Amino acid sequence: MTDQAPPLAFPADFLWGAATAAYQIEGAADEDGRTPSIWDTFSRTPGRVRNGDTGDIATDHYHRYRDDVALMAELGLPAYRFSLSWPRIRPGGSGSANKAGLDFYDRLVDELLAHGIAPVATLYHWDLPQELEDAGGWTARITADRFAEYAALAAGRLGDRIATWTTLNEPWCSAFLGYGSGVHAPGRADPAAALTAHHHLLLAHGLAVGALRAELPPTARVSLTLNLAAVRPLTDDPADREAARRIDGLANRIFLDPVFHGRYPADVLADTAHVTDWSFVRDGDLAEISRPLDSLGINYYTPTVVAADDPAGPAPRQDGHGGGERSAWPADHGIRFLPAEGERTAMGWPVDAEGLYELLTRLRDELPGLPLLVTENGAAYDDYSDPSGAVHDPERIAYLHAHLTAVHRAIAAGVPVRGYFLWSLLDNFEWAYGYGKRFGMVHVDFASQRRTPKDSARWYAEVVRSGTLRPPV
Numbered sequence: 001m002t003d004q005a006p007p008l009a010f011p012a013d014f015l016w017g018a019a020t021a022a023y024q025i026e027g028a029a030d031e032d033g034r035t036p037s038i039w040d041t042f043s044r045t046p047g048r049v050r051n052g053d054t055g056d057i058a059t060d061h062y063h064r065y066r067d068d069v070a071l072m073a074e075l076g077l078p079a080y081r082f083s084l085s086w087p088r089i090r091p092g093g094s095g096s097a098n099k100a101g102l103d104f105y106d107r108l109v110d111e112l113l114a115h116g117i118a119p120v121a122t123l124y125h126w127d128l129p130q131e132l133e134d135a136g137g138w139t140a141r142i143t144a145d146r147f148a149e150y151a152a153l154a155a156g157r158l159g160d161r162i163a164t165w166t167t168l169n170e171p172w173c174s175a176f177l178g179y180g181s182g183v184h185a186p187g188r189a190d191p192a193a194a195l196t197a198h199h200h201l202l203l204a205h206g207l208a209v210g211a212l213r214a215e216l217p218p219t220a221r222v223s224l225t226l227n228l229a230a231v232r233p234l235t236d237d238p239a240d241r242e243a244a245r246r247i248d249g250l251a252n253r254i255f256l257d258p259v260f261h262g263r264y265p266a267d268v269l270a271d272t273a274h275v276t277d278w279s280f281v282r283d284g285d286l287a288e289i290s291r292p293l294d295s296l297g298i299n300y301y302t303p304t305v306v307a308a309d310d311p312a313g314p315a316p317r318q319d320g321h322g323g324g325e326r327s328a329w330p331a332d333h334g335i336r337f338l339p340a341e342g343e344r345t346a347m348g349w350p351v352d353a354e355g356l357y358e359l360l361t362r363l364r365d366e367l368p369g370l371p372l373l374v375t376e377n378g379a380a381y382d383d384y385s386d387p388s389g390a391v392h393d394p395e396r397i398a399y400l401h402a403h404l405t406a407v408h409r410a411i412a413a414g415v416p417v418r419g420y421f422l423w424s425l426l427d428n429f430e431w432a433y434g435y436g437k438r439f440g441m442v443h444v445d446f447a448s449q450r451r452t453p454k455d456s457a458r459w460y461a462e463v464v465r466s467g468t469l470r471p472p473v
């Protein structure tokens with residue numbers, strides 16, 4: 001019975017926060033010199049995003065950021081993870097910085113600091129300037145250089161006030177959903193392009209780490225956020241375990257090995273040899289990619305269960321953000337993706353907090369001593385504002401309680417988890433799902449832009465205030 005569980009105390013210096021991303025909340029798509037990103041183009045293309053939704057207005061955060069910061073302060077959030085918009089800061093992706101774009105983040109950061117909220121900035125949460133995509137996007141090596149230049153511009157202006165910087169958010173999604181299955185912008189479906197994009201994203205990360213270190217004070221922390229997968233074979237059968245090895249390679253080791261050990265895993269190179277010869281990897285790239293980091297961000301929602309193919313039928317896809325006709329995974333032939341058992345969120349994602357514990361303890365063992373941050377965790381449910389104006393979301397509270405319990409267990413097991421950021425502060429533009437999926441702890445009425453903290457926001461505020469997790473009542 002959960003109501004008999006003892007309260008769980010988190011470390012006093014644990015960093016609590018909530019997360020968002022620029023394209024999902026800002027709106028003001030054409031204002032103050034911002035140019036289109038691949039998500040503007042993609043969402044304005046009929047058939048790409050449910051309901052034809054776009055981020056043109058989103059939650060109008062660009063104009064309402066003061067109110068949103070006040071709301072965070074009211075909820076007592078000590079930290080806020082957000083992303084900077086590349087096409088706002090450097091329209092077109094190259095050339096000089098856009099002063100008006102940098103001014104917006106300057107105001108936002110000052111507003112956060114004035115309320116005692118620590119800004120945690122991500123440089124790339126998927127909004128590549130369209131001009132760079134027109135020149136090849138992440139399949140073009142030059143995009144990595146452009147990214148490092150943009151990182152330097154952003155850090156030059158904001159680095160005196162932002163202590164924690166993240167280069168990329170979930171490069172797996174950028175490469176494999178953007179160029180593999182095509183369910184995300186730019187909507188290309190080509191496995192060789194996905195692997196090329198993957199490498200250039202990692203190169204961009206490495207070059208940006210160097211650029212950030214050159215600009216930032218030595219006390220600044222530089223990180224990367226990955227959506228690593230808690231991969232499980234359906235059974236202990238060797239064929240299922242082989243499927244799990246392959247997906248572990250393409251979801252996890254294809255990132256962890258180059259970033260932390262300066263090499264690509266031999267089995268992944270072999271598994272994908274029929275897709276590409278990897279000749280886009282040049283001498284010196286892996287040394288760039290493996291520059292030391294101060295922490296690693298983990299985004300976790302649900303585990304990944306795989307099995308050997310069922311010869312009786314086509315492989316069902318479970319790619320997280322929207323399926324699609326084509327697989328996101330290069331070289332996944334012979335693999336089935338199955339939903340884990342049990343309760344599901346509105347995304348159809350099974351609720352399984354054990355996967356988070358598995359991932360965190362694995363990272364403790366594989367990367368001893370590296371501080372970890374849970375940079376995203378949360379759930380979508382079909383929330384609505386009831387006639388009294390309240391938004392009751394007991395399922396989200398239960399989800400958060402279970403996952404924070406897993407984080408607490410991991411800390412007790414010696415995992416250096418330093419913080420947790422709830423996804424998301426606000427209901428927002430959920431990529432290919434548009435506004436149909438609500439991840440916020442604050443409800444947004446998109447017609448009026450009215451914000452209403454859900455029950456989960458009040459519950460989370462109390463966890464943050466007390467530093468203690470109590471069973472939901």
Ligand code: FCB
Pocket residue numbers: 021024169170173227299376423430431439
């Ligand atoms: C993550 C993304 C975030 C949001 C959540 C639900 O993969 O980083 O923007 O879409 O999923």
